[in-house]
Amino acid sequence: MAEGDTTTLERPFFEAARGEADHPHSAVVRFGADAPLPLDAGGMLSPFQIAYQTYGALNAARSNAILLCHALSGDQHAANVHPVTGKPGWWETLVGPGKPIDTDRFFVIASNVLGGCLGTTGPSSTNPATGQPYGLDLPVVTIRDMVRAQSMLLDHLGIARLLAVVGGSMGGMQVLQWAASYPERVFAAMPIATAARHSAQNIAFHEVGRQAVMADPDWRAGRYLVEGTSPRRGLAVARMAAHITYMSDGSLHRKFGRRLQDRDGHTFSFDADFQVESYLRHQGEAFVDRFDANSYLYVTRAMDYFDLAADYGGVLAHAFKGSRTRFCLVSFTSDWLFTTADSRAVVHALNAAGAQVSFAEIDSDKGHDAFLLEEPEFSAITRGFIDAAARAVGVA
Numbered sequence: 582m583a584e585g586d587t588t589t590l591e592r593p594f595f596e597a598a599r600g601e602a603d604h605p606h607s608a609v610v611r612f613g614a615d616a617p618l619p620l621d622a623g624g625m626l627s628p629f630q631i632a633y634q635t636y637g638a639l640n641a642a643r644s645n646a647i648l649l650c651h652a653l654s655g656d657q658h659a660a661n662v663h664p665v666t667g668k669p670g671w672w673e674t675l676v677g678p679g680k681p682i683d684t685d686r687f688f689v690i691a692s693n694v695l696g697g698c699l700g701t702t703g704p705s706s707t708n709p710a711t712g713q714p715y716g717l718d719l720p721v722v723t724i725r726d727m728v729r730a731q732s733m734l735l736d737h738l739g740i741a742r743l744l745a746v747v748g749g750s751m752g753g754m755q756v757l758q759w760a761a762s763y764p765e766r767v768f769a770a771m772p773i774a775t776a777a778r779h780s781a782q783n784i785a786f787h788e789v790g791r792q793a794v795m796a797d798p799d800w801r802a803g804r805y806l807v808e809g810t811s812p813r814r815g816l817a818v819a820r821m822a823a824h825i826t827y828m829s830d831g832s833l834h835r836k837f838g839r840r841l842q843d844r845d846g847h848t849f850s851f852d853a854d855f856q857v858e859s860y861l862r863h864q865g866e867a868f869v870d871r872f873d874a875n876s877y878l879y880v881t882r883a884m885d886y887f888d889l890a891a892d893y894g895g896v897l898a899h900a901f902k903g904s905r906t907r908f909c910l911v912s913f914t915s916d917w918l919f920t921t922a923d924s925r926a927v928v929h930a931l932n933a934a935g936a937q938v939s940f941a942e943i944d945s946d947k948g949h950d951a952f953l954l955e956e957p958e959f960s961a962i963t964r965g966f967i968d969a970a971a972r973a974v975g976v977a
């Protein structure tokens with residue numbers, strides 16, 4: 582696909598993407614029976630495929646590759662116009678020619694996660710055993726499974742070591758997992774607005790969202806693609822609730838306060854009187870046009886299961902033992918979902934492991950989603966960290 586191509590999909594995008602060897606909007610690598618993916622849930626996933634985008638060029642030494650890991654509802658369209666929404670890629674604030682992650686200098690890779698719905702195998706993909714969408718027959722996947730699949734993509738691309746792996750939120754979990762699972766493949770790691778384990782509060786929010794999806798009669802026990810329905814209302818409510826957690830009290834107040842939506846007074850009804858209600862309804866409705874409900878269940882579950890220390894005897898530092906990767910962690914002051922304390926816990930573990938680590942807490946009122954928005958200090962830190970890594974490995 583050419584950058585900027587906004588061809589409209591004729592079918593819902595996740596139906597168009599499911600199980601096909603090719604994806605209309607991204608490069609796809611398909612792993613057959615000779616390359617099964619071992620899953621933490623047990624067993625192997627085979628065949629499976631990964632949809633990805635690349636930006637910039639790989640240098641002759643193959644030393645300038647940067648992997649971007651996306652958050653819960655992101656995808657591979659980090660720095661190109663999104664084929665479904667027609668909006669800019671989710672990280673165009675940071676990624677592009679001359680930007681902090683400079684595609685004139687670096688070969689940037691972004692792939693859709695396992696369990697997702699934009700071309701990588703997920704619950705809307707075709708189950709080869711039945712010829713129908715997997716639905717809930719797809720094994721539950723983990724962050725480690727996602728990263729294992731990404732490592733196979735890198736093998737396919739002929740990249741032995743990444744200059745950097747970078748991501749926020751669930752993307753940051755993948756960054757931490759990369760550093761733990763494949764330390765020799767990661768020169769620099771930037772986990773942003775993330776944590777080494779999902780908190781009880783965050784699992785609780787996810788469970789509310791999943792219950793909203795599953796309570797929608799159109800969910801049909803996960804078989805809605807086969808039955809020709811779509812749990813739009815449930816997924817929209819899930820997104821509305823989640824979206825509140827991505828913002829802060831301050832940013833909601835700054836954007837909307839108690840202002841009314843296109844009216845002079847209360848209607849004494851349950852219409853969206855307040856701007857903030859109208860805004861949330863819009864976020865919910867926009868989401869169902871670009872995301873698959875079952876993928877929402879799988880990807881939130883992967884985050885819930887993430888507890889890196891648990892895989893290393895309960896001691897997070899052991900996950901980074903002997904690591905030569907250099908780390909830069911970033912948190913945002915108003916992020917109450919993945920707090921500064923969560924990042925500090927990782928920094929402490931890295932210090933205990935003797936790893937190279939720097940940490941920045943950015944002052945912002947934008948809440949968790951600050952990492953997706955224009956934040957000059959965040960951009961400057963990213964540029965500095967990536968440039969220093971590039972200098973250290975001799976990337977021009």
Ligand SMILES: CC(=O)SCCNC(=O)CCNC(=O)[C@H](O)C(C)(C)COP(=O)(O)OP(=O)(O)OC[C@H]1O[C@@H](n2cnc3c(N)ncnc32)[C@H](O)[C@@H]1OP(=O)(O)O
Nearest residue numbers: 651652653654655656671856857859860863867950953954
């Ligand atoms: C991280 C990844 O890997 S990818 C996933 C990232 N993308 C998302 O999460 C998408 C949904 N999230 C958002 O939109 C996030 O708030 C952000 C951070 C990405 C963008 O934030 P901002 O640029 O501040 O946008 P904001 O939150 O104000 O939302 C703007 C939208 O709300 C709409 N809106 C604003 N006020 C109102 C209102 N009173 N009533 C109805 N709609 C409203 C705007 O029209 C705009 O709609 P559009 O997106 O369809 O054009």
Ligand SMILES: N[C@@H](CCO)C(=O)O
Nearest residue numbers: 652653654655750827
């Ligand atoms: N709002 C972003 C970040 C959530 O962690 C997303 O939907 O992916």
